[in-house]
Amino acid sequence: MSKVEVFQQQPSGAVAAESPFHFSRQRNPLAPAKGEAGVIMAERPFLTHLILRGTPEVLLGGVRNVTGLTLPQTPCSMNSKEDKSLQWLAPDEWLLILPPGSEFSTEKALRGELGDGSYAIVNVSGGQTVLELSGPNAREVLMKSTSCDLHPRTFPEGRGVSTVFAKTGAIIRRPDAQRWELVIRRSFADYLYRWLLSAGAEYGITTQER
Template sequence: MTSSRTSVIDQRPMPEVHAQCARSPLAHLFTARDDGDAGVVLEEKAFLGHLTLRGDPAQPGFAEGVEAALGLALPLTPATLHQNEGGRSIQWLSPDEWLILVPGEEAFTVEKALHEALAGRYQVVNVSGGQTVISLSGDQARQVLMKSTPTDVHPRAFPVGRGVPAVFAKATLVLRRVSESEFELVVRRSFADYLGRWLLDASEEFGVCIKA
């Protein structure tokens, strides 16, 4: 396969600069808190690498190239999510679009690897600066979701490994179930404050623990 000659720029600042200056979209709101026997646990998974990938899965070498670069098979079934223990995941968004999440320090490496592994018509865009992830877990997490979204989150309809774009408290986001006890909300930076406040209010009756 012919490698891509696309120029890729590392958008993440040097570690020492990042440590001093980086501020996540919810740093002002999600400060450490524990109500004791909390039914809901909230945590911002800040500074992850977010990449959007577009291409034709039927194109020769496309699926194989993605797997070689990412270490995960390309999801071809609608609303499915593949993930590994190293913190990487790839989620089906549409027949020709996927969302890739990786640890922040790996975003540039993965982006370069995709360009090197893919050829033909495809697109990789680093959108890390425009999104963040909220983790929602706890015994009452599903109750909070049921108050917030029309998406059916019953375990029969929303098992582990499922992820969908969803309407949530009149905003839009990507809702994912990453384990039996944890959901993730991939939100735009511009919606983060609003959705964070919504989650705090919706969780109040159950008791809240915020990991910071």
């Protein structure tokens, strides 16, 4: 067991949580797309985001035991299973995304498994959120805003990159053939929401509550 003190960072039930897009959605009520929507934008709020840092040798076994996911060691790749995903960010850094509310239990379990090894686990759930794009024109909308090559030939399923997006930074991921995910900073959420509404207007964009 590690000596690091871990505490429950989520307030108990009495405090209502508001997603980073709470006010964006009120200020920009969407007119329904004329005809069939080319892009469907959906937020996946309140997910658990944990940054894992350390060498693969230290993290591999413990992470597999706790999450059931294998640490991806190929650059710019991610492993996902159901609603969990683990993405390579740097040779010593990974992003673990889990269902909402599992920060505390997961971090405790990981520290229990990994013991006193040399590693770091940081809960960044409050700092970033996931925006999901699907629909026939999702890739075109993303292509307008990034210099990263998103062609299926170079951007297959299971790839995720951290790159420049709409003059700011974002992680672009492709969990499966139908969906694109953007992991964005909370403070840029409203900006990117409006940017994507504008970029997607020509294809017909609609938002979906999940």
